[in-house]
Amino acid sequence: xxxxxxxxxxxxxxxxxxxxxxxxxxxxxxxxxxxxxxxxxxxxxxxxxxxxxxxxxxxxxxxxxxxxxxxxxxxxxxxxxxxxxxxxxxxxxxxxxxxxxxxxxxxxxxxxxxxxxxxxxxxxxxxxx
Amino acid sequence: xxxxxxxxxxxxxxxxxxxxxxxxxxxxxxxxxxxxxxxxxxxxxxxxxxxxxxxxxxxxxxxxxxxxxxxxxxxxxxxxxxxxxxxxxxxxxxxxxxxxxxxxxxxxxxxxxxxxxxxxxxxxxxxxxxxxxxxxxxxxxxxxxxxxxxxxxxxxxxxxxxxxxxxxxxxxxxxxxxxxxxxxxxxxxxxxxxxxxxxxxxxxxxxxxxxxxxxxxxxxxxxxxxxxxxxxxxxxxxxxxxxxxxxxxxxxxxxxxxxxxxxxxxxxxxxxxxxxxxxxxxxxxxxxxxxxxxxxxxxxxxxxxxxxxxxxxxxxxxxxxxxxxxxxxxxxxxxxxxxxxxxxxxxxxxxxxxxxxxxxxxxx
Numbered sequence: 001x002x003x004x005x006x007x008x009x010x011x012x013x014x015x016x017x018x019x020x021x022x023x024x025x026x027x028x029x030x031x032x033x034x035x036x037x038x039x040x041x042x043x044x045x046x047x048x049x050x051x052x053x054x055x056x057x058x059x060x061x062x063x064x065x066x067x068x069x070x071x072x073x074x075x076x077x078x079x080x081x082x083x084x085x086x087x088x089x090x091x092x093x094x095x096x097x098x099x100x101x102x103x104x105x106x107x108x109x110x111x112x113x114x115x116x117x118x119x120x121x122x123x124x125x126x127x128x129x
Numbered sequence: 130x131x132x133x134x135x136x137x138x139x140x141x142x143x144x145x146x147x148x149x150x151x152x153x154x155x156x157x158x159x160x161x162x163x164x165x166x167x168x169x170x171x172x173x174x175x176x177x178x179x180x181x182x183x184x185x186x187x188x189x190x191x192x193x194x195x196x197x198x199x200x201x202x203x204x205x206x207x208x209x210x211x212x213x214x215x216x217x218x219x220x221x222x223x224x225x226x227x228x229x230x231x232x233x234x235x236x237x238x239x240x241x242x243x244x245x246x247x248x249x250x251x252x253x254x255x256x257x258x259x260x261x262x263x264x265x266x267x268x269x270x271x272x273x274x275x276x277x278x279x280x281x282x283x284x285x286x287x288x289x290x291x292x293x294x295x296x297x298x299x300x301x302x303x304x305x306x307x308x309x310x311x312x313x314x315x316x317x318x319x320x321x322x323x324x325x326x327x328x329x330x331x332x333x334x335x336x337x338x339x340x341x342x343x344x345x346x347x348x349x350x351x352x353x354x355x356x357x358x359x360x361x362x363x364x365x366x367x368x369x370x371x372x373x374x375x376x377x378x379x380x381x382x383x384x385x386x387x388x389x390x391x392x393x394x395x396x397x398x399x400x401x402x403x404x405x406x407x408x409x410x411x412x413x414x415x416x417x418x419x420x421x422x423x424x425x426x427x428x429x430x431x432x433x434x435x436x437x438x439x440x441x442x443x444x445x446x447x448x449x450x451x452x453x454x455x456x457x458x459x460x461x462x463x464x465x466x467x468x469x470x471x472x473x474x475x476x477x478x479x480x481x482x483x484x485x486x487x488x489x490x491x492x493x
Contacts, residue, residue: 036147036355037162037164039164039423040422058474060423062355062359063158
């Protein structure tokens, strides 16, 4: 499983990549593998204010519907419309293909997210259960 | 309760199957990916482990009479080595199970039933048992492998000297030697493609599976439960628990072809006859999404703000590349072209009722 070091991770299998005062949001390699073929992405609404852990988007595989939760609070600045026509990009490279960009309003929220090492350990534990 | 493993469990691990808990069975939902496996079955061939399916043997001098009373289809017209699809109904017309009846002779039948319903079916059969009939649950005595796809016959023929062409749709040969093992082979399946189902002793399953994989070479891949579901739904084959349940009758699901109301009395006949004569309140319809979204089981169906039914199954059909679904709705709206709405996560998304838009290999 691929888990880049420079990202923050959630228990719901989202990642964010912080660049100055904004954050790219996507789903992890573990998430895309376990979902299987992703066939539909419902993107977040642009310009809305979201709270940490609020359901903001949906990813559907052939079999399953999964919610995407905001890893941090902020405003949706941008959505990746490419995914509407090519949802499979999330399977092909989940870290190169973000779902949205959120403004980073409160740095302290990052403390609640996991590092790559912690996330790997978290997934290993899930697989054992 | 611990999960049950089929005799092919080690093979699933070898082919890197992603194992899930499927009604108490550890089975692969996929190997390389559902879409890939789906397409492989439509274009070449796929191999499925369906050993979780139940097999119940019905024997005895009154076996034919017994099944004729418990099942909705007409058993009396069956030849030896023929198979029919039938429902077993409750007196109120709801479905105990849908199943295949394999006829060896007038005194010997095998019912192939849904895995989750084996115990319920056996109890129902026993509750209604008559003299001169014996019921045996043989589910643990059989492994079941399905080879499905346009190349299924060519590939399977490489494994046996038995003439597979002679096995016509919905018939079987119980003495087919594959890789030195005796198998019952029927021309049946659950994918909308040509293909065979192979019943054999659990201990022989791995050897036969591997022989088919080897003879098939590049033309065959293992396929998991995910593709099994997308293939069956795309071909509009009903699934027990979704299109038909204890609360949905075969006539509501428009599966009257397997309900013979002109035969002698059978369980459920009175209610089904009434449904046929007096019309029914709700029916199963095909629909296609117009707006964006994939319809899923249990989503609500609306018309001008009023709820008129529920989606029973839906998917983004991999071969047809359309968002298709089946829904049980109020009969008055059952008109081809009728605009309806599917409620997806609280939002109303446009759809319309269609017909003959699911996969049909003869037509497509």
